[in-house]
Structure formats: C-alpha cells, structure tokens
Amino acid sequence: MSHDSHHAxxxxxxxxxxxxxxxxLYRPDRATGWVDWLTTVDHKKxxxxxxxxxxxxxxxxxxxxxxxxxxxxxxxxxxxxxxMYNQLFTMHGTTMIFLGVMPLSAGFFNFLVPLQIGARDVxxxxxNAFSLWTFVFGAFVLNASWLFEFGHLAGWFNxxxxxxxxxxxxxxxxxxxxxxxxxxxxxxQADQALHSPRFTGVGTDFWIIGIQxxxxxxxxxxxxxxxTIVNMRAKGMTMMRxxxxxxxTLVTAILIILAFPAITVAxxxxxxxxQFGANFFNPSAGGQPILxxxxxxxxxxxxxxxxxxxxxxxxxxxxxxxxxxxxxGYPIIVFSGCVIGFLGFAVxxxxxxxxxxxxxxxxxxxxxxxxIAVPTGVKIFNWMGTIWGGRVRFTPxxxxxxxxxxxxxxxxxxxxxxxxxxxxxxxxxxYFVIAHFHYVLLGGVLLGLMAGLYFWxxxxxxxxxxxxxxxxxxxxxxxxxxxxxxxMHYLGLAGMPRRTHTYHAGNGWETWNLVATVGAYILxxxxxxxxxxxxxxxxxxxxxxxxxxxxxxxxxxxPSPVPEYNFxxxxxxxxxxxxxxxxxxxxxxxxxxxxxxxxxHMPSQSWMPLLASAGFLFIGFGMPMMSMxxxxxxxxxxxGLVVLIAGIWLWALEGPGGYMLTxxxxxxxxxxxxxxxxx
Amino acid sequence: MSEAAAHDAPTxxxxxxxxxIMWLFLASDCMFFGTLIxxxxxxxxxYPTGFTDAEGHQRFIQNLFNIExxxxxTFILLMSSFLMALAVSAMHKGQIKSFRRNVLGVIxxxxxxxxxxxxxxxxxxxQGLTIQNSVLGSTFYVLTGTHxxxxxxxxxxxILLYFYSFSGKLQGHVAALDVExxxxxxxxxxxxxxxxxxxxxxxxxxxxxxxxxSGLPPVIK
Numbered sequence: 034m035s036h037d038s039h040h041a042x043x044x045x046x047x048x049x050x051x052x053x054x055x056x057x058l059y060r061p062d063r064a065t066g067w068v069d070w071l072t073t074v075d076h077k078k079x080x081x082x083x084x085x086x087x088x089x090x091x092x093x094x095x096x097x098x099x100x101x102x103x104x105x106x107x108x109x110x111x112x113x114x115x116x117m118y119n120q121l122f123t124m125h126g127t128t129m130i131f132l133g134v135m136p137l138s139a140g141f142f143n144f145l146v147p148l149q150i151g152a153r154d155v156x157x158x159x160x161n162a163f164s165l166w167t168f169v170f171g172a173f174v175l176n177a178s179w180l181f182e183f184g185h186l187a188g189w190f191n192x193x194x195x196x197x198x199x200x201x202x203x204x205x206x207x208x209x210x211x212x213x214x215x216x217x218x219x220x221x222q223a224d225q226a227l228h229s230p231r232f233t234g235v236g237t238d239f240w241i242i243g244i245q246x247x248x249x250x251x252x253x254x255x256x257x258x259x260x261t262i263v264n265m266r267a268k269g270m271t272m273m274r275x276x277x278x279x280x281x282t283l284v285t286a287i288l289i290i291l292a293f294p295a296i297t298v299a300x301x302x303x304x305x306x307x308q309f310g311a312n313f314f315n316p317s318a319g320g321q322p323i324l325x326x327x328x329x330x331x332x333x334x335x336x337x338x339x340x341x342x343x344x345x346x347x348x349x350x351x352x353x354x355x356x357x358x359x360x361x362g363y364p365i366i367v368f369s370g371c372v373i374g375f376l377g378f379a380v381x382x383x384x385x386x387x388x389x390x391x392x393x394x395x396x397x398x399x400x401x402x403x404x405i406a407v408p409t410g411v412k413i414f415n416w417m418g419t420i421w422g423g424r425v426r427f428t429p430x431x432x433x434x435x436x437x438x439x440x441x442x443x444x445x446x447x448x449x450x451x452x453x454x455x456x457x458x459x460x461x462x463x464y465f466v467i468a469h470f471h472y473v474l475l476g477g478v479l480l481g482l483m484a485g486l487y488f489w490x491x492x493x494x495x496x497x498x499x500x501x502x503x504x505x506x507x508x509x510x511x512x513x514x515x516x517x518x519x520x521m522h523y524l525g526l527a528g529m530p531r532r533t534h535t536y537h538a539g540n541g542w543e544t545w546n547l548v549a550t551v552g553a554y555i556l557x558x559x560x561x562x563x564x565x566x567x568x569x570x571x572x573x574x575x576x577x578x579x580x581x582x583x584x585x586x587x588x589x590x591x592p593s594p595v596p597e598y599n600f601x602x603x604x605x606x607x608x609x610x611x612x613x614x615x616x617x618x619x620x621x622x623x624x625x626x627x628x629x630x631x632x633x634h635m636p637s638q639s640w641m642p643l644l645a646s647a648g649f650l651f652i653g654f655g656m657p658m659m660s661m662x663x664x665x666x667x668x669x670x671x672x673g674l675v676v677l678i679a680g681i682w683l684w685a686l687e688g689p690g691g692y693m694l695t696x697x698x699x700x701x702x703x704x705x706x707x708x709x710x711x712x
Numbered sequence: 713m714s715e716a717a718a719h720d721a722p723t724x725x726x727x728x729x730x731x732x733i734m735w736l737f738l739a740s741d742c743m744f745f746g747t748l749i750x751x752x753x754x755x756x757x758x759y760p761t762g763f764t765d766a767e768g769h770q771r772f773i774q775n776l777f778n779i780e781x782x783x784x785x786t787f788i789l790l791m792s793s794f795l796m797a798l799a800v801s802a803m804h805k806g807q808i809k810s811f812r813r814n815v816l817g818v819i820x821x822x823x824x825x826x827x828x829x830x831x832x833x834x835x836x837x838x839q840g841l842t843i844q845n846s847v848l849g850s851t852f853y854v855l856t857g858t859h860x861x862x863x864x865x866x867x868x869x870x871i872l873l874y875f876y877s878f879s880g881k882l883q884g885h886v887a888a889l890d891v892e893x894x895x896x897x898x899x900x901x902x903x904x905x906x907x908x909x910x911x912x913x914x915x916x917x918x919x920x921x922x923x924x925x926s927g928l929p930p931v932i933k
Contacts, residue, residue: 055881156729156732156733157729157733222844223844227844229844252740255736256733256736256737256740257733259732259736260729260732260733260736263724263725263732264723264724264725264727264729264732265723265724266724270724290736290737290739290740290743291739291740291743292743293740294740294741294743294744294746294747295743295747297744298744298747298748298751299747301854301858302751302850302854305843305850305854306850309843309844310843310844311843311844311849311850311854312844312846312847312849312850313751313847313850313851313854318845318846318847319755319758319759319846319847320847320850321754321755321758324751324754328747328751331747682872685872686876
C-alpha cells in the first residue's frame with residue numbers, strides 16, 4: 034500500500050520529505066514540540082502522557098480526599114456542607130479509580146508491554162492514540178462538572194430560564210462512585226419533555242456520560258493490548274516466558290473487555306431513565322433498583338481486580354530484581370492471576386449481602402469470596418518465597434514493594450472478614466469497609482504503582498530519582514497511610530457510618546478521626562513529595578546508564594531513554610528473564626537480521642485519533658446540557674457523533690502510511706561483549 | 713508496526729491483528745447483548761402480563777407482536793448473512809464485481825430489516841407501548857433498538873466499503889481481510905438477532921399460558 038512509495042530509510046524522522054496521506058493531507062510525521070505529542074502514535078510517548086494525566090488526577094482526587102478528612106477532623110464540623118460533601122466523596126472515588134489508578138496502569142501497559150515482549154510497537158498504534166485522547170476528554174467532561182458547580186455557586190446561571198427547570202442544582206456528581214438507583218435514577222411519571230422527576234441533579238448526567246466515555250477508552254486500549262501480547266511476541270517469547278507484568282496486563286485487559294459491557298449497558302439504561310423517561314430503575318413504574326446493583330457490581334468487582342492485578346504484576350517484576358533470584362513459582366503466580374481474574378466474575382453479590390438475596394445465593398457468594406483468597410494467598414507466599422534467601426537490596430522500589438505485600442495482606446484479611454455474610458451485615462456502610470478497600474487500593478495499588486514509577490523512571494527518562502527523597506516519600510506514604518486508615522477499622526466497628534458529612538461528639542469517635550486526618554495529611558505530603566521528586570527527575574535528574582538496577586527483562590537491554598524503534602534488531606528469546614540469562618546464564622540474547630541500514634518500519638503520526646476523540650467532548654457536554662433543558666443541546670450531541678464518525682472515516686481513508694528508520698547495526702546490551710550478539 | 717506493515721509481518725499466532733481484534737470486540741459485545749437480554753428476560757419473568765396502554769387497558773404482548781412480520785425480517789437478515797459470506801468469498805478470489813453485487817444485496821437486505829424494525833416500532837407505539845409507560849417498553853425498545861443500531865452501523869460500514877471499492881484501492885490480501893472483518897461483524901449481529909428473536913419473540917408463544925405464565929394462550933394472528 035502507501036508505504037511502498039516511500040523514500041529511502043532515514044536516520045531521523047526530521048529528515049523525512051513532506052508526505053501526503055491518501056487523503057492528500059500532509060502527515061504530521063516530521064512534527065516536533067506539542068504537535069508531535071498531540072499526533073504521536075509512539076507507545077512510549079502515549080504511556081508518558083497517560084502517566085502525566087494520571088498523576089495530575091491523583092493530585093485532584095487527593096485534594097478532594099483531604100477536604101473530606103478536614104471536614105471530619107472534629108465532630109459537628111460545618112466547614113463543608115452536606116451537599117458538597119456528597120460531591121467530594123463521589124468525585125474522590127470516581128477520580129481515583131477511573132482517572133488515577135486505571136490510566137496510570139495504562140501508562141505502564143503502554144510503555145512496558147511492547148518492550149517486554151520484544152516488539153516495536155502495539156498492534157494498532159493509531160487506536161492507541163485514540164484511547165489516550167478519549168480518556169483525556171472523558172476525564173475533562175467528568176471534572177468539568179466542578180466548573181459548572183463553581184459557576185453555579187458564583188450565581189452565573191441564575192439569570193437563565195432553563196435554570197428554573199432544574200429541581201436540584203448539584204452540578205458535580207453527588208451519587209457516590211457506585212451511583213445506586215433509584216438515588217441516581219428517576220421516580221414517578223415522565224413529563225412532556227420525557228423527563229421524570231429525579232433525586233439528583235445534572236451532576237449524575239455528567240457522571241454517566243463521563244464514565245461511558247472513559248469505558249470506551251479502556252475497551253479500545255484493552256482490545257489493542259490483548260492483540261499486542263498475543264500476536265506481537267518476539268521469536269521464542271512463548272506465553273510461559275512472558276514477564277509477569279505482561280501476563281497481568283493480559284488478564285487485566287481480558288477483565289476489562291468482559292466486565293465493562295455490563296456497566297456500559299447499566300449506564301445506557303440509567304441514561305434512558307433520566308433523559309428519555311424510561312423505567313429500568315424507576316420504582317414507581319415497576320423498575321427494580323436492585324438490578325442496577327447487580328449490573329454495577331458485575332462490572333464493579335472485576336474492576337477491583339482490574340485495579341490491583343497490574344500492581345501485582347509490577348511487584349512481581351521488582352522483587353526478583355532486588356533479591357537477585359528468579360520469581361518463585363512463576364507458573365503458579367501466572368495461574369493464580371488467571372484464577373483471580375476468573376473468580377472475580379463470580380463474587381459480585383458479596384457487595385449486596387444486606388439486600389436480602391436469600392440464603393442460597395448468600396452462601397454461594399460467601400464461599401466463592403473466601404475461595405478468591407486462595408490464589409491471592411498463593412501469590413503472597415510466592416513473593417515471600419522469592420525474597421527468602423535472596424540478597425535483598427532495599428532500594429526505593431523494593432521498600433515500596435515490601436510495603437505493598439504487607440499492606441495488601443492487611444486489606445486481604447479484612448476482605449476475608451467481609452466474605453462472611455453475617456459479619457458483613459454488621460460492617461456494611463461503616464468505616465470498616467472504607468478501611469478495607471483503602472488498604473487494598475492504597476496500601477496495595479498505590480504503593481505498587483509508586484514502586485513501578487520509581488523502578489522504571491530510569492528506563493523511561495534515563496534519569497535516576499533522588500534516593501533520599503524517595504526513601505522519605507516512601508516512609509511518609511506508608512506511615513501516613515497507616516495512621517489514616519488503621520483507625521478506621523476501629524471507627525467502623527464502633528459504628529461510624531460512611532458517607533455522612535459529620536458526626537456528633539460523644540460517640541467516642543473524635544480522637545481516631547483526628548488521628549486519621551493527621552495521617553491523611555502526612556500521606557498527602559508523602560505522595561506530593563514523591564510526585565515532585567519524580568517530575569523533577571524527568572527533567573533534571575542524574576543521568577544513568579541503561580541498566581541501573583541489574584534488571585531481568587528485555588526492556589533493560591535497551592538504551593535509556595528507549596529509541597523510537599525500540600529494538601534496533603528484533604531479539605530472539607530463549608528463556609524466561611531473558612536479559613538476566615543473557616548476563617549471567619548460558620543463554621545469550623540473539624538478534625534477527627532486521628533493522629540496520631534497510632531500516633525498520635515506523636507508523637505514521639496522525640491527527641485523526643485526536644479528531645475522532647474530540648467528538649466525545651461534544652457528546653460529553655451535550656448530554657448533561659440536554660438534561661438541564663438547555664435549548665438545542667441535542668444538536669451538540671449530534672455534532673459530537675458527526676465529528677466522531679468523520680474522524681473514524683478520515684482515519685480509515687488516510688491510510689496507515691509509515692516510513693523506514695535506519696537503526697544502528699551493533700546494539701550490544703550492557704554487560705556483554707558484542708561478539709555473542711549476532712547470529 | 714503500522715496496520716499496513718502488520719500484514720506483511722507474521723504474527724505470533726498466525727491470526728491477523730485485525731481479525732483478532734474483531735473477535736475480541738465481539739467477545740465484549742457478547743457480554744453487552746447478554747446484559748441487555750438478561751434485563752429484558754428478568755423483567756418479563758417479574759411482570760409476565762405485558763403492559764397498560766394509554767387508555768388504561770391491560771395489553772398482552774402476544775396481541776402486540778406481529779410474529780409473521782418479524783419472522784420475515786429475521787429470514788431476510790439470515791439471508792443477508794449468506795450474501796455476506798459470498799461477498800467475502802468473492803473478495804478472497806479477487807472478483808470485485810461479484811463482491812459489489814453481493815455487498816449491495818447485503819446492504820439492501822439490511823435496509824429491509826431496518827425498515828421492518830421502524831415499521832414495528834411505529835406500530836407498537838400506536839398500539840400504546842412506549843418507552844415511558846412500562847418496564848416492558850423500556851427493555852424492549854432499548855434492546856431491539858441497540859441491535860438495530862448495530863445493524864445500521866454495519867450497513868453504513870458496507871456502504872462505505874461499496875463506494876470505496878470504486879477507488880481501485882480495495883484489492884489484494886489487505887482488502888480481503890478488511891471485508892472478512894466486516895463480515896465477522898455482520899454475522900455476529902445476525903447471530904445476536906437469532907437469540908433476540910428467540911428470547912424476546914418466540915418464547916412468548918410457548919406453553920399453554922405463554923412462556924412467562926401471562927395467563928393468555930398464545931395467539932397467532
């Protein structure tokens with residue numbers, strides 16, 4: 034196709050002659066600066082963008098969390114209104130899960146998976162860019178609800194006629210991250226404009242469309258990553274030689290493509306209830322709000338494993354590196370990950386024990402929930418087996434990984450407590466639940482992701498974070514985290530309800546709430562320290578060689594920062610932990626005779642993914658505005674659909690393009706004489 | 713590696729990227745339709761007696777459905793799958809004229825199916841079943857409407873492929889793969905309709921009191 038007509042291979046894309054796509058438009062291949070970042074299809078740049086946006090939203094969600102903790106620092110506090118408090122905890126949960134953890138994991142997937150499997154890119158580079166920008170616009174739509182909220186608080190909207198149609202005026206979502214119907218839905222009969230009376234304001238519409246857009250981004254990225262992992266492995270990279278992080282990426286992506294359709298349908302049904310007067314969850318017309326709970330948790334529980342499996346993969350890479358031993362029981366770790374993913378679909382109703390499922394389902398879900406502790410426990414024992422007898426190097430990533438194992442175990446223990454339905458009935462909606470899932474999601478996922486950031490930053494940017502600051506940040510995070518969430522176990526068992534904007538004095542909750550707030554601030558300072566450390570490192574950190582940690586997997590065999598073609602010659606893999614075998618074992622890495630002066634094929638950059646994603650921006654603002662009754666808002670939605678379809682159409686017609694880039698012929702990885710490298 | 717180069721390079725499994733990603737999408741879409749169909753069936757079991765129309769009359773779903781028309785449109789959709797298979801086969805053999813003929817047939821049959829659905833929706837609406845007046849209306853219209861949207865996207869895709877074929881660029885292995893992927897999507901949408909037709913329409917005519925025990929004997933008009 035079009036790449037046949039291309040010119041000779043070039044050493045840098047800046048040397049390319051201007052190239053027209055099949056549409057006759059110039060391809061942005063030679064772009065530099067911000068145009069390069071907007072049109073990039075390089076999985077490494079896309080990974081960095083994912084990470085940067087995720088870290089930003091971690092800070093946004095963190096500020097929301099600190100506002101919550103400040104309000105709860107003392108009893109009968111009036112700092113934050115009950116309404117604002119609802120918005121804060123809703124947006125805190127939604128932001129951390131969908132805009133913090135998932136995109137940061139996606140950043141790791143993007144950057145690492147092709148490198149770890151010996152590939153030069155993902156299967157669909159432009160689709161990858163589409164996923165990124167769709168996530169960015171979805172995140173913007175969700176958070177733009179705050180801008181409407183502040184505009185409303187400032188009185189900007191009071192003069193408009195449509196404002197009178199709003200029954201409730203919470204512009205930011207206030208329905209909790211699981212948005213239970215009928216609170217998020219409707220009641221009674223639809224009026225002439227097909228609007229049924231609602232319990233919550235337009236914020237819920239922002240939430241619905243925002244999550245829907247983010248779901249599309251996650252689905253597109255997951256299709257791409259399964260394709261990449263299954264189909265683009267280097268020669269000799271069999272499935273059971275894949276690095277564990279790549280394995281966990283695969284399981285996570287499979288979970289996403291099978292779990293997200295449930296929330297997609299639930300959101301469509303809720304949207305039809307709110308926008309068009311349908312009755313899926315409308316109790317006065319016979320709708321069953323509990324259906325929402327089922328649909329939500331059929332998605333929601335796999336989502337928990339979508340969040341935690343990448344962190345488990347990261348830790349499974351870090352522990353062998355810093356103990357100098359191969360991962361103990363690699364096949365068992367992989368199978369456990371798969372079993373966790375599989376069982377993750379069979380336990381959703383343990384979130385609903387108090388809804389009255391009946392004894393048989395309750396017992397079944399109880400049993401399955403206990404069963405899921407088995408593969409998780411197997412993983413923890415395997416990690417301990419890896420450390421056992423190893424020469425442990427307590428680098429910052431290792432400290433955070435050890436913290437991960439410890440904290441995640443605490444979260445697991447309280448999780449097993451929840452699996453017992455009678456105990457869960459007591460713990461439901463108390464701070465005990467908050468303690469449990471923060472130990473899993475913060476003690477587990479956040480520590481794992483931070484460990485990953487400190488571990489791979491030298492590879493991503495070729496610069497080493499300041500170790501002293503890293504230790505300080507790790508210590509602050511672990512101490513602050515335990516101070517903040519440890520006491521919540523007690524508060525929950527002492528009866529303190531979650532999602533309540535204040536509490537009265539005299540219940541014995543004052544002291545531990547204050548301690549939790551102090552802990553939250555220490556945690557916040559710790560995370561901020563780590564992020565400042567990392568951002569500073571990206572620009573100004575000390576430069577390091579390509580393999581500073583004595584890594585085990587393929588990405589460490591590449592120069593830092595990694596060149597745009599990844600592998601100058603494609604590697605041929607003969608063992609698990611191929612690079613470690615190469616350095617210390619008998620199995621040297623060998624390379625195929627590709628690349629060199631004849632060049633490697635690079636995908637062309639494109640504006641089209643960004644254009645198609647921009648359609649979601651119009652849809653994302655149009656749907657809530659329709660709900661507000663703003664005239665002609667429906668046309669905004671239609672405009673969005675047209676932009677989306679036009680973007681995809683032009684994307685198909687412009688042709689994939691591509692150009693050839695020459696690579697060095699001798700790319701001996703560190704620690705190895707170059708003689709052994711070519712066949 | 714770009715999409716074009718991806719076809720030149722062998723993949724680890726031997727399955728082309730585009731085909732694999734379509735299978736993955738279809739796996740995801742299975743869960744999507746599974747959720748919608750479950751919603752409909754759950755509410756049918758809970759409220760077996762149909763719905764109340766605008767005049768306050770109790771209406772039974774068997775009196776609403778026009779099973780002959782729906783059977784006809786189901787048959788048409790099935791036959792479109794047959795033509796799609798012929799189109800894919802023609803493309804693999806490089807017979808572009810045969811491809812165009814068959815794809816035009818698929819488009820035509822797809823449009824007949826959509827026309828029947830539009831007629832059915834209009835008819836049901838005038839019979840009193842609306843998305844607002846009952847749970848049945850909500851689940852029925854959203855489920856079958858979502859399927860109709862899938863068909864419409866497929867028709868749009870095939871129309872674009874049809875016109876693209878006149879540019880001369882639709883040839884060779886890449887084009888055959890593109891058409892095959894479109895075919896996979898089309899067959900899937902048809903299979904889903906077979907399930908919807910069975911679960912939503914046909915079961916209403918089972919048993920002495922209707923499958924859900926609505927108390928009404930099945931009526932074939």
